[in-house]
Amino acid sequence: MTLEWAEATMGMFHLQLNVLAHIFKSHYGSETDRWSLSRMIKLLSYDANKFWNKTERLVKDFNRCFDFFNLVLDGCILAAVFRLCPIDIGSILQPERLIAAVTDLSHELSDYSAVSSMRCREGQDRDVGEENLLLFVQEGLMLRHLSLAIHQGDSGRVINALSYFTVWFQGTGAHNYGAETLRLTACLRKLWSPRLKTFWMENGCLVNISRKREAFVALDCLNEYIVREVKNMVANVVTPQTDHHLRNVLSLLVLIFWDIRKKMSEEMDIYISDYHSSKVEHRTESRLVRDYILCSRLMRRGGDRDSLPSARDLEVKDAFMSGLHELAKTQRIVNLQRSLWENCRDMIMDEIDNSHSPSDGE
Amino acid sequence: MASQSPEEAFRRKSPRSTSFSNMNYAETPLDYCFEVNAGGRPGYADPHLLTERLSLLNDYASTLGFVSLFDACLSEARLHHRNGAADPNIENFVNSGCLEELFDIFGKRNKTIDIECCRAAEGIYVSEFDKIRQLDVMNQSISLWKADYMSAFNFNDLHSAMRQSAPNLVGLLERLAVPQRGVNIVSPTALPTKYRRVVVMVIAVLAQTRNPSTNFVQAMFSIFLFASKVPKRVLGSLSHVGLCTSYSSVRSALKSAAADSRKRLRGLGAGEMAFITVFDNLTKQMNVRDRRLVNNPEFLTLTAGFVLLPPASRSSPIFSRQDIRTDLISSLRACDFVPSDDDFGVMRQTVAALVASVVKDFASDFHIESSDLNFPMPDIFPIDASFTPEILPLPTYDKDEGIVHDMVDILYSIQSDVGLKEEQRRHSVSILGGDLATVANIRYAMTLSGGLIFGSEGRSSSKRRRQTI
Numbered sequence: 057m058t059l060e061w062a063e064a065t066m067g068m069f070h071l072q073l074n075v076l077a078h079i080f081k082s083h084y085g086s087e088t089d090r091w092s093l094s095r096m097i098k099l100l101s102y103d104a105n106k107f108w109n110k111t112e113r114l115v116k117d118f119n120r121c122f123d124f125f126n127l128v129l130d131g132c133i134l135a136a137v138f139r140l141c142p143i144d145i146g147s148i149l150q151p152e153r154l155i156a157a158v159t160d161l162s163h164e165l166s167d168y169s170a171v172s173s174m175r176c177r178e179g180q181d182r183d184v185g186e187e188n189l190l191l192f193v194q195e196g197l198m199l200r201h202l203s204l205a206i207h208q209g210d211s212g213r214v215i216n217a218l219s220y221f222t223v224w225f226q227g228t229g230a231h232n233y234g235a236e237t238l239r240l241t242a243c244l245r246k247l248w249s250p251r252l253k254t255f256w257m258e259n260g261c262l263v264n265i266s267r268k269r270e271a272f273v274a275l276d277c278l279n280e281y282i283v284r285e286v287k288n289m290v291a292n293v294v295t296p297q298t299d300h301h302l303r304n305v306l307s308l309l310v311l312i313f314w315d316i317r318k319k320m321s322e323e324m325d326i327y328i329s330d331y332h333s334s335k336v337e338h339r340t341e342s343r344l345v346r347d348y349i350l351c352s353r354l355m356r357r358g359g360d361r362d363s364l365p366s367a368r369d370l371e372v373k374d375a376f377m378s379g380l381h382e383l384a385k386t387q388r389i390v391n392l393q394r395s396l397w398e399n400c401r402d403m404i405m406d407e408i409d410n411s412h413s414p415s416d417g418e
Numbered sequence: 419m420a421s422q423s424p425e426e427a428f429r430r431k432s433p434r435s436t437s438f439s440n441m442n443y444a445e446t447p448l449d450y451c452f453e454v455n456a457g458g459r460p461g462y463a464d465p466h467l468l469t470e471r472l473s474l475l476n477d478y479a480s481t482l483g484f485v486s487l488f489d490a491c492l493s494e495a496r497l498h499h500r501n502g503a504a505d506p507n508i509e510n511f512v513n514s515g516c517l518e519e520l521f522d523i524f525g526k527r528n529k530t531i532d533i534e535c536c537r538a539a540e541g542i543y544v545s546e547f548d549k550i551r552q553l554d555v556m557n558q559s560i561s562l563w564k565a566d567y568m569s570a571f572n573f574n575d576l577h578s579a580m581r582q583s584a585p586n587l588v589g590l591l592e593r594l595a596v597p598q599r600g601v602n603i604v605s606p607t608a609l610p611t612k613y614r615r616v617v618v619m620v621i622a623v624l625a626q627t628r629n630p631s632t633n634f635v636q637a638m639f640s641i642f643l644f645a646s647k648v649p650k651r652v653l654g655s656l657s658h659v660g661l662c663t664s665y666s667s668v669r670s671a672l673k674s675a676a677a678d679s680r681k682r683l684r685g686l687g688a689g690e691m692a693f694i695t696v697f698d699n700l701t702k703q704m705n706v707r708d709r710r711l712v713n714n715p716e717f718l719t720l721t722a723g724f725v726l727l728p729p730a731s732r733s734s735p736i737f738s739r740q741d742i743r744t745d746l747i748s749s750l751r752a753c754d755f756v757p758s759d760d761d762f763g764v765m766r767q768t769v770a771a772l773v774a775s776v777v778k779d780f781a782s783d784f785h786i787e788s789s790d791l792n793f794p795m796p797d798i799f800p801i802d803a804s805f806t807p808e809i810l811p812l813p814t815y816d817k818d819e820g821i822v823h824d825m826v827d828i829l830y831s832i833q834s835d836v837g838l839k840e841e842q843r844r845h846s847v848s849i850l851g852g853d854l855a856t857v858a859n860i861r862y863a864m865t866l867s868g869g870l871i872f873g874s875e876g877r878s879s880s881k882r883r884r885q886t887i
Contacts, residue, residue, distance in 0.1 A: 060739075066857050166766040204772070212799030213795075236858075257799050263726060263809075265806055282724055283698055299816070311809050312675060316645050399861060
């Protein structure tokens with residue numbers, strides 16, 4: 057029997073989860089840093105143990121962790137806009153000025169060599185906190201780009217975000233994800249036929265089962281739902297009978313159960329809370345982060361160097377630029393080619409066997 | 419207005435009466451002849467000399483051998499009933515609402531007559547109820563699950579079908595359910611849905627009481643309750659009042675639905691269309707109450723997943739090995755992995771849209787209107803949300819994907835469950851998805867099944883896997 061029919065690809069939900077974990081790992085820092093997530097957790101009086109495992113450096117609760125990340129990122133973006141468009145009390149801001157500020161900021165934040173340039177400055181001119189903050193915003197926007205592309209169901213934007221993360225992962229210590237993103241990018245850009253690539257983009261990446269706008273999820277995220285439902289149906293006392301019933305009857309009906317709950321809620325005109333959730337707004341927290349950044353002069357744009365605080369942060373690795381350097385060394389690409397050849401070898405051997413099989417009359 | 423003396427009233431000429439002297443009829447004590455013209459309606463008899471006229475008629479009926487006028491009416495109704503022909507007089511009488519008024523008058527005078535009236539209508543209701551019980555939609559057997567059951571369960575459709583078969587019975591229940599004022603029950607379409615649901619439920623409970631097989635509504639409710647994780651004992655209690663079926667019926671319905679689902683899965687290979695399989699591990703700690711040397715808590719490790727079958731608009735024939743261009747592996751270069759200029763352009767536009775969306779959320783902080791900022795998010799390859807794929811959950815495998823031999827078994831089980839033919843196994847390609855560990859383990863299992871061992875590059879050789887090897 058052969059298993060060469062299987063073409064395995066990584067799911068986007070777990071990619072998103074790991075990007076978030078690496079951002080947390082890189083920017084967690086300590087409470088005494090001028091800029092770090094640890095400092096923000098203290099500022100907002102959050103309990104980090106609820107969503108982040110400090111010892112194993114893993115995301116405990118993705119939703120909580122992502123929520124915290126989003127409110128901090130919003131605060132950072134607000135601070136950056138305020139820096140470009142300071143508003144005095146009682147004054148009226150012209151929309152044109154704000155539009156120009158957003159345009160300038162988008163250029164600045166999509167320049168991934170900016171931090172490298174800042175790090176070339178000499179001693180007193182450098183502000184590691186500012187560099188780390190810029191890195192956080194850039195990486196955060198990349199993650200938000202991926203997350204939004206998934207929810208809005210645009211697999212073209214998912215591939216766009218993937219092209220950045222492919223480079224970015226080469227610069228982090230996550231070698232497995234580095235190799236896997238390289239492989240997926242190679243498949244999408246070169247190795248898969250256009251028909252297979254289109255099929256993956258239309259079906260193999262995202263799914264929407266409710267027909268609602270912005271209700272797309274990654275395929276592996278849908279599978280997490282199925283796993284959770286099956287897990288909840290495991291009987292407290294497992295016997296051969298209950299085990300068989302679970303695995304061969306109930307597991308097959310997970311989505312029929314979902315359908316019937318939905319159907320009944322429609323028929324009865326009732327609101328089932330687990331189908332909808334509204335987020336609690338986080339404007340107050342984001343404004344707090346914004347005020348902290350502005351008061352700490354973390355975004356000074358060159359000037360005001362004399363008043364640099366004495367606290368010195370640890371430098372966060374610029375993963376994107378490091379990733380570019382790693383790719384330039386080509387060793388990873390050679391390793392990928394080797395691994396792809398290993399996979400293909402038995403396929404090719406099969407093809408040769410088939411072409412020389414006795415049924416061909418040879 | 420001057421009061422009329424009884425004498426004058428007696429002598430007053432009715433507009434519908436004719437002077438007896440002008441007509442060629444026998445003389446009556448009333449001096450007048452009362453004639454009904456062609457447009458006359460039942461229930462609107464001329465009130466002039468009514469008592470006298472009725473008294474005269476009763477006397478005349480007794481001379482013809484009838485106890486009373488009612489006796490004469492019954493005899494006439496019986497006669498027409500036997501002939502089998504519809505009597506226009508009776509129909510006209512009933513359609514004008516006179517029969518209803520007659521029942522009403524009898525009911526107010528005497529409770530016994532009220533009961534008699536209702537009993538007289540019983541036959542109509544019972545025959546209508548029997549028609550409802552014969553409806554196909556009520557007799558769908560849930561133990562033979564069909565995919566269209568979900569759409570068949572619709573209160574409005576059920577109510578319409580019931581109303582069509584039994585207008586009087588459903589009308590009576592609607593009259594009982596609906597408050598007297600404010601709701602129009604003349605038109606069934608105008609009846610609010612909540613009343614339709616009640617009527618359907620009442621009839622469904624009664625129908626199932628008469629015949630336990632007429633239980634489609636109850637069966638759907640049972641599966642709904644089961645899906646909502648309602649305890650078994652609640653299902654048992656509700657089944658005794660006819661609101662749902664018994665737990666054993668639920669189990670047989672689930673088995674039937676699972677068999678249908680498995681059959682659908684097995685047909686995928688024969689369909690020759692491409693599909694995607696996704697799976698992941700499921701780990702649950704099973705605790706024990708009394709811990710002993712041989713009775714310890716342990717982890718249950720299973721593998722759960724699903725198959726995605728794309729909608730027709732996005733489907734594609736199953737892929738072949740030629741769709742993976744292995745000849746291009748050697749041409750991979752660093753520039754193939756770096757974002758292109760187009761990618762940078764998209765990223766810049768996306769970053770502008772993301773920044774603008776944050777500013778819009780905090781528009782009040784900037785004293786601006788959110789509509790002032792127009793930075794659209796680029797659309798590259800949006801997927802149409804109106805076409806949903808079919809999701810077919812796989813059976814859960816009692817295997818640990820972290821152990822390579824188990825992974826080989828999982829893949830063999832999947833190829834068997836989705837009905838991949840031998841030819842497809844050898845020459846086709848199907849996408850499998852999962853998390854990073856799943857993907858790495860799949861590749862490792864593939865090489866193991868092919869007799870090859872992977873190089874160490876790019877693989878997270880877990881301790882567990884090494885032990886297995």
